[in-house]
Amino acid sequence: MAAVTSTAAVDERVLVEQAQAGNRAAFEELVRRYDRDVLRLALNMMKRTEDARDVYQEAFLKVYRNLHRFRFECSFYTWLYRIVTNVCLDHLRRRQARPEDQAPELRTTQHDEVATDFFERQREHRATLDPERHLLGQEIKAKLALAMERLSPRERIVFEMKHYQGLKLRAIGDALGTSEETVKNSLFRATRKLRSELGVLR
Amino acid sequence: MSASAPNNSCKDVAPLLVFYACGECNEQERGLVEQHLALCASCKAQLEDELEFESALRSLPETSQQLDPSGILLGRCRSELAEQLDDLEHPRGKEVGGLGWLRRWMGLHPMWSAATLVLFGLVAGAQITQWFTGRNDANGVDAMSVRPSGPRLTEDQLSKMAVAGVNFAPSTSNPGVKTVRLQLSAEQPVELSGSLDDSNVRSVLTYVVKNGQRFDSGVRLDCLDALKTLAEDDQVREALLEAARKDENPAVRLKALEALRVSAADAEVRETLLAALEHDSNPGVRVEAVNLLVHSIGAQDDTLVVTDPGDFSGLPSRKAVRGSGGALDDDSMQNVIRALEEMQHKDPSRYVRMRSAAALREISARNEQ
Numbered sequence: 055m056a057a058v059t060s061t062a063a064v065d066e067r068v069l070v071e072q073a074q075a076g077n078r079a080a081f082e083e084l085v086r087r088y089d090r091d092v093l094r095l096a097l098n099m100m101k102r103t104e105d106a107r108d109v110y111q112e113a114f115l116k117v118y119r120n121l122h123r124f125r126f127e128c129s130f131y132t133w134l135y136r137i138v139t140n141v142c143l144d145h146l147r148r149r150q151a152r153p154e155d156q157a158p159e160l161r162t163t164q165h166d167e168v169a170t171d172f173f174e175r176q177r178e179h180r181a182t183l184d185p186e187r188h189l190l191g192q193e194i195k196a197k198l199a200l201a202m203e204r205l206s207p208r209e210r211i212v213f214e215m216k217h218y219q220g221l222k223l224r225a226i227g228d229a230l231g232t233s234e235e236t237v238k239n240s241l242f243r244a245t246r247k248l249r250s251e252l253g254v255l256r
Numbered sequence: 257m258s259a260s261a262p263n264n265s266c267k268d269v270a271p272l273l274v275f276y277a278c279g280e281c282n283e284q285e286r287g288l289v290e291q292h293l294a295l296c297a298s299c300k301a302q303l304e305d306e307l308e309f310e311s312a313l314r315s316l317p318e319t320s321q322q323l324d325p326s327g328i329l330l331g332r333c334r335s336e337l338a339e340q341l342d343d344l345e346h347p348r349g350k351e352v353g354g355l356g357w358l359r360r361w362m363g364l365h366p367m368w369s370a371a372t373l374v375l376f377g378l379v380a381g382a383q384i385t386q387w388f389t390g391r392n393d394a395n396g397v398d399a400m401s402v403r404p405s406g407p408r409l410t411e412d413q414l415s416k417m418a419v420a421g422v423n424f425a426p427s428t429s430n431p432g433v434k435t436v437r438l439q440l441s442a443e444q445p446v447e448l449s450g451s452l453d454d455s456n457v458r459s460v461l462t463y464v465v466k467n468g469q470r471f472d473s474g475v476r477l478d479c480l481d482a483l484k485t486l487a488e489d490d491q492v493r494e495a496l497l498e499a500a501r502k503d504e505n506p507a508v509r510l511k512a513l514e515a516l517r518v519s520a521a522d523a524e525v526r527e528t529l530l531a532a533l534e535h536d537s538n539p540g541v542r543v544e545a546v547n548l549l550v551h552s553i554g555a556q557d558d559t560l561v562v563t564d565p566g567d568f569s570g571l572p573s574r575k576a577v578r579g580s581g582g583a584l585d586d587d588s589m590q591n592v593i594r595a596l597e598e599m600q601h602k603d604p605s606r607y608v609r610m611r612s613a614a615a616l617r618e619i620s621a622r623n624e625q
Contacts, residue, residue: 072540072543072607075539075605075607076539077538077539077540077543077607078341078345078506078507078538078540079506079507079509079510079538079540079541080540081341082338082505082506082507083507083510083511085334085337086334086477086507089330089333089334090330093320093324093329093330093333094318094320097319097320097323097324097329098318098319098320101319101323102323103323103324103329106320106323106329107329107332107333107336110333110337111333111336111337111340114337115337115340115341115344118341118344194312194316198313198316199319216278217278217310217313217314218318218320222280223280238275238280241274241275241280242271242274242275245274245306245309246274249305249309
């Protein structure tokens with residue numbers, strides 16, 4: 055397994071070097087290795103396809119323009135994520151500065167029906183049949199989406215990277231260019247705020 | 257604080273529970289939490305809530321899945337990025353085709369432009385609908401609705417289809433076998449799903465690779481990904497050779513060459529590799545051609561030993577050899593060496609020159625063994 059990993063790392067180094075030398079095919083291969091994860095993070099963060107597309111384009115164009123600065127001091131993945139997260143944060147900050155521009159695409163119309171006790175709702179949720187279960191899932195999702203809008207951009211990106219990208223706190227810290235301790239604080243605050251918004255803080 | 261709390265207090269432990277629930281506590285913190293939980297009912301209940309919150313989050317549908325369930329957005333992002341990179345590499349100069357006046361006129365008369373476009377759209381829409389209806393009536397082609405064991409797709413159906421997405425998933429009945437799911441749209445959208453052995457799946461994949469100009473480069477790359485394990489199949493190899501020679505996107509040509517690695521010793525594949533080395537405009541593709549040519553000679557040596565060990569003189573370049581897919585002889589080997597010798601001096605890319613020189617050293621070292 056270790057041999058496989060190290061071969062992959064060597065391959066990646068060669069690809070990055072070729073891309074740095076102006077090899078477009080090598081660059082596109084690097085894009086294809088990671089762009090699914092990048093788009094997924096962008097969609098989860100921005101909640102709108104148009105914004106996620108902008109993040110995708112801007113991030114990879116930045117990578118393309120700045121690739122010659124990459125010195126292999128960290129993995130390419132970490133470096134890429136640093137750029138992607140910065141682009142996401144910029145977009146979110148800009149969006150927060152425009153209050154009229156904050157409605158997520160996924161908002162549903164049944165907010166009033168969401169139970170105040172999140173766990174009670176979850177228990178019902180598991181006990182019910184599929185169509186209703188789906189609807190309840192949508193309701194909770196809608197409420198969670200609203201709650202996410204109230205997090206600071208940094209808290210939000212940490213929460214997304216932890217829960218949806220499955221990254222370790224150390225890796226998130228590397229990507230955001232900050233310490234693991236700072237990331238821990240952001241995750242703690244994000245979790246508290248979300249649970250409080252969902253009416254479950256004890 | 258709970259009355260029964262031992263050495264550590266709820267105040268110390270409670271903030272750790274979020275991290276304990278998501279597996280982010282270090283060993284010392286984990287020990288502290290577990291010791292405390294054994295005796296503190298209140299913190300234990302809080303941990304249960306944390307775990308339930310985690311599991312609820314996991315059970316909710318993910319936004320990215322809802323916004324782009326079939327991966328179509330990814331394909332769009334890829335082609336937009338490719339266009340932007342093209343623009344960066346070859347900035348567009350003057351308006352081509354003398355349409356600058358039209359753009360300027362449209363800028364000055366936005367209302368008239370919009371009205372003209374709407375009218376044009378209506379007329380074109382009506383004409384196209386008529387044309388499609390007419391074709392369906394004339395050919396009697398039913399809306400394509402294909403299942404894994406469905407009727408074989410005709411050339412006509414293939415020539416009309418568009419591919420919106422290609423996904424892979426392990427088969428439910430046999431996890432070792434991958435299922436390919438293709439989102440197609442012909443007369444109407446249809447999803448085609450099956451293993452790589454399914455003749456329709458294979459036909460669509462090879463058709464896309466072979467007729468690259470009709471499809472998005474992201475889709476072409478996905479199809480190549482699916483086909484890369486089948487390069488020894490004649491139909492697939494033919495499509496890969498076509499893509500390696502003619503696809504306009506260097507990433508596609510590169511991937512097609514990579515997929516041909518297993519049959520690099522085949523005479524036709526080697527010809528394609530030589531053509532790529534000598535004529536491909538992209539240095540990355542040329543480097544891959546060098547790598548595969550060296551590999552093909554290695555593969556040829558192996559074939560020699562297996563085919564006729566008694567007659568092996570140790571100098572493959574002087575022997576006539578039959579590879580896995582066709583005849584490889586002295587001339588073919590000499591052609592490779594000649595091309596590499598030429599490229600080590602002539603290629604505009606320094607990296608390709610260096611790689612060609614290194615390849616010649618590798619081949620000569622192998623011959624001396």
